[in-house]
Amino acid sequence: MDASTRKLRLMVYSSIMASLMAVGAYIAIPVGPVPIVLQNLFVMLAALLLGGRWGLISVCVYLLAGAVGLPVFAGGTGGLGKFVGPTGGYLIGFAIAAWLIGTISEKGRGNIFIDAAAMLIGTMVIYAIGVCWLKVVTDMSFAKAFSVGALPFLLGDVIKIVAAASIARALRPMIAERLMVPRTT
Amino acid sequence: MALIEIHRLCHRFPDGTRSLTDVTLSIDCGEFVVIAGANGSGKTTLLKQLNGLLGPESGTLSVGGVSVRRDPLAVRRQVGMVFQDADSQIIGDTVYDDVCFGPENLRLTRTEIDTRARRALGAVNLDGSEDRSPHHLSGGEKRRLAIAGVLAMAPRVMLLDEPFSNLDYPATSTVLEHIRRLHEDGHTIIVTTHDLEKVISLATRLVVMAHGRVVLDGAPETAVEGLESHGIRPPCSVLLGRGIQPWLP
Amino acid sequence: MAAVKVVSYQPGDSALHRLDPRTKQIMVMVLSSACFAGGRWFLGMLTISIALCAIESRIGLIRLIREIRYFLVFLLFVFIIRALTFNDGLLPVLVVSQVQAALLFCWRLLLIVLMAVLLISTTPTGAIRAALVWMLRPLPLVNERAAATMVGLIVRMVPLILFQAGEISDAMRSRCIEARKSPLFRMNRFTIMLFRRAIIRGDDLVDAMQARCYNEQRTMRVMQFTKLDAVAAGIGVLVLATLSLA
Ligand SMILES: Nc1ncnc2c1ncn2[C@@H]1O[C@H](COP(=O)(O)OP(=O)(O)O)[C@@H](O)[C@H]1O
Ligand SMILES: [Mg+2]
Numbered sequence: 001m002d003a004s005t006r007k008l009r010l011m012v013y014s015s016i017m018a019s020l021m022a023v024g025a026y027i028a029i030p031v032g033p034v035p036i037v038l039q040n041l042f043v044m045l046a047a048l049l050l051g052g053r054w055g056l057i058s059v060c061v062y063l064l065a066g067a068v069g070l071p072v073f074a075g076g077t078g079g080l081g082k083f084v085g086p087t088g089g090y091l092i093g094f095a096i097a098a099w100l101i102g103t104i105s106e107k108g109r110g111n112i113f114i115d116a117a118a119m120l121i122g123t124m125v126i127y128a129i130g131v132c133w134l135k136v137v138t139d140m141s142f143a144k145a146f147s148v149g150a151l152p153f154l155l156g157d158v159i160k161i162v163a164a165a166s167i168a169r170a171l172r173p174m175i176a177e178r179l180m181v182p183r184t185t
Numbered sequence: 186m187a188l189i190e191i192h193r194l195c196h197r198f199p200d201g202t203r204s205l206t207d208v209t210l211s212i213d214c215g216e217f218v219v220i221a222g223a224n225g226s227g228k229t230t231l232l233k234q235l236n237g238l239l240g241p242e243s244g245t246l247s248v249g250g251v252s253v254r255r256d257p258l259a260v261r262r263q264v265g266m267v268f269q270d271a272d273s274q275i276i277g278d279t280v281y282d283d284v285c286f287g288p289e290n291l292r293l294t295r296t297e298i299d300t301r302a303r304r305a306l307g308a309v310n311l312d313g314s315e316d317r318s319p320h321h322l323s324g325g326e327k328r329r330l331a332i333a334g335v336l337a338m339a340p341r342v343m344l345l346d347e348p349f350s351n352l353d354y355p356a357t358s359t360v361l362e363h364i365r366r367l368h369e370d371g372h373t374i375i376v377t378t379h380d381l382e383k384v385i386s387l388a389t390r391l392v393v394m395a396h397g398r399v400v401l402d403g404a405p406e407t408a409v410e411g412l413e414s415h416g417i418r419p420p421c422s423v424l425l426g427r428g429i430q431p432w433l434p
Numbered sequence: 435m436a437a438v439k440v441v442s443y444q445p446g447d448s449a450l451h452r453l454d455p456r457t458k459q460i461m462v463m464v465l466s467s468a469c470f471a472g473g474r475w476f477l478g479m480l481t482i483s484i485a486l487c488a489i490e491s492r493i494g495l496i497r498l499i500r501e502i503r504y505f506l507v508f509l510l511f512v513f514i515i516r517a518l519t520f521n522d523g524l525l526p527v528l529v530v531s532q533v534q535a536a537l538l539f540c541w542r543l544l545l546i547v548l549m550a551v552l553l554i555s556t557t558p559t560g561a562i563r564a565a566l567v568w569m570l571r572p573l574p575l576v577n578e579r580a581a582a583t584m585v586g587l588i589v590r591m592v593p594l595i596l597f598q599a600g601e602i603s604d605a606m607r608s609r610c611i612e613a614r615k616s617p618l619f620r621m622n623r624f625t626i627m628l629f630r631r632a633i634i635r636g637d638d639l640v641d642a643m644q645a646r647c648y649n650e651q652r653t654m655r656v657m658q659f660t661k662l663d664a665v666a667a668g669i670g671v672l673v674l675a676t677l678s679l680a
Binding site: 233236237238257258261262265266268270273274275276277278279282285286287288289290291292293294295298315316317318320334335338 | 442443445558559560589590635638639641642643644645646647648649651652653654655656
């Protein structure tokens with residue numbers, strides 16, 4: 001495959017990952033009392049499947065679409081205001097986490113434990129930035145911000161990390177075949 | 186030298202599936218070639234090869250003397266492709282934007298793009314629908330939009346992959362009529378189908394594929410005789426012993 | 435489920451349609467950001483302006499509301515969550531100040547979404563893309579054309595993927611996936627199918643784009659600021675000025 005085809009393919013896949021993030025912000029799977037929102041799962045998958053650079057690009061394109069007012073954020077909202085709103089920290093966190101997860105897992109060459117570790121680190125980064133920003137914007141105490149902005153989701157996130165590791169395993173061959181990358185694992 | 190030269194072309198998908206074996210064809214300017222074959226016989230793969238969307242495993246392929254592998258972009262300017270699934274071919278979010286996509290990529294000036302888009306839409310009777318959303322078009326209109334999108338790039342060769350799939354009778358006749366006119370206007374036409382009935386009377390040549398090989402190649406009148414042994418139903422009129430008749434009354 | 439599901443470009447020839455996409459986009463960006471800081475005066479002015487735009491653009495208030503009907507359900511949900519206070523974790527009680535705050539919050543969200551709907555329904559993606567290229571050009575390290583193309587693709591893909599998501603969950607239900615209780619299993623299945631289909635869609639899109647000679651340096655739309663844009667900007671500034679009112 002020539003370089004321009006490869007680039008177009010990666011661009012289209014990144015846009016698709018970004019579209020999936022938007023969809024993940026709307027749909028939730030009803031599991032138990034708290035529905036699981038799929039957005040951060042999709043962010044992690046974008047990074048695992050496309051790697052650090054294109055994972056980061058996916059998230060940035062997603063954020064850009066939201067910034068220009070397209071309704072891609074949770075609840076169908078968009079606009080620059082979201083970035084300075086209470087949940088803006090998570091959005092920035094997604095970008096950094098995608099880059100970290102993608103870069104680490106590329107180094108791990110598909111090792112499932114390294115993937116899981118990468119996602120654990122990424123998730124911590126998302127909450128670190130998200131909760132700090134929440135605290136700054138809403139003027140809550142740190143403990144309060146944590147109990148509102150992180151605690152209720154942690155169990156779900158552990159489940160998502162486990163899920164993402166196995167989902168990525170199932171989908172990687174498909175991507176690798178299309179990008180003509182020699183197969184790992 | 187013929188316009189399209191295919192020499193001993195083989196293709197294999199990354200998963201190992203062989204879809205073309207040793208295909209050799211040469212197609213002249215102005216021909217109307219119908220490629221018939223059962224599902225999975227390699228028709229779509231062959232068209233994608235002609236457009237440089239898939240690369241050959243071995244063999245050569247050239248259009249107007251230009252090797253597809255060497256310069257796919259130059260080849261794509263001469264060879265337009267209408268895909269089987271009209272939905273997935275839609276790129277723009279209005280009919281007009283969609284038709285403009287090709288000429289924009291050719292980096293024409295805005296006025297030239299507008300002229301070509303208008304002309305292409307007029308040619309398939311979609312003028313007046315410029316601002317509609319392509320997803321709201323009917324199946325037949327979508328197919329015509331796809332033809333217009335290719336026409337706006339002014340190619341010499343038109344590849345149409347199963348252009349009648351999922352179309353009802355009126356839509357089929359309109360699309361058929363447009364294809365006939367494209368040929369009349371001097372385009373070289375290559376149509377694939379698993380159902381010869383509709384298009385065979387327009388053809389100047391019939392190529393039959395099976396299991397990735399060309400098994401029959403000749404003038405429609407003679408080639409239809411050998412069809413049944415390759416899993417294709419000959420047209421009714423041939424079965425009734427009346428030779429090839431136009432599908433449209 | 436989603437606001438975007440039904441929002442698409444509605445052709446027309448109103449002033450809002452004729453406005454330069456850059457003007458529209460910058461105004462939506464600035465005004466939606468301002469929403470989070472705005473008080474009643476600002477939100478009121480903005481509401482009136484949005485209503486006038488909806489009427490002027492022939493989108494109409496009723497259609498505008500209908501386009502976001504799913505979002506309204508979500509908004510109601512947000513309102514209830516925010517308005518209720520749980521006293522000692524037992525009984526929900528209503529506190530006036532909290533209800534007011536919740537109303538204000540929902541009002542803001544509503545306006546942001548309405549502006550987005552107006553933007554999308556009066557601007558073709560091609561124009562949004564061209565405006566984006568113009569806005570991103572000054573930024574270093576950003577390939578503005580690729581970025582704009584990708585944003586355009588999102589507009590194209592989101593409704594499709596939403597549709598596929600619906601299909602997949604229907605298919606899963608009809609094959610009695612509920613019988614497998616493990617939520618992990620269900621989430622895995624759903625996600626894998628969703629990604630597979632989306633990637634295959636992407637392959638088709640790559641083919642379609644390449645077949646039509648996709649080229650990053652393609653001809654862009656011609657954009658031109660007119661008097662209309664100056665008027666719109668003036669109105670925007672007036673609305674912003676009400677930020678200073680309590
Ligand atoms: N992306 C693909 N990966 C692997 N095999 C494929 C792919 N696409 C098609 N094939 C296989 O290649 C063969 C030829 O397919 P195709 O050219 O689509 O046939 P036709 O268009 O005549 O129905 C079939 O056996 C099909 O299963
Ligand atoms: Mg086919």
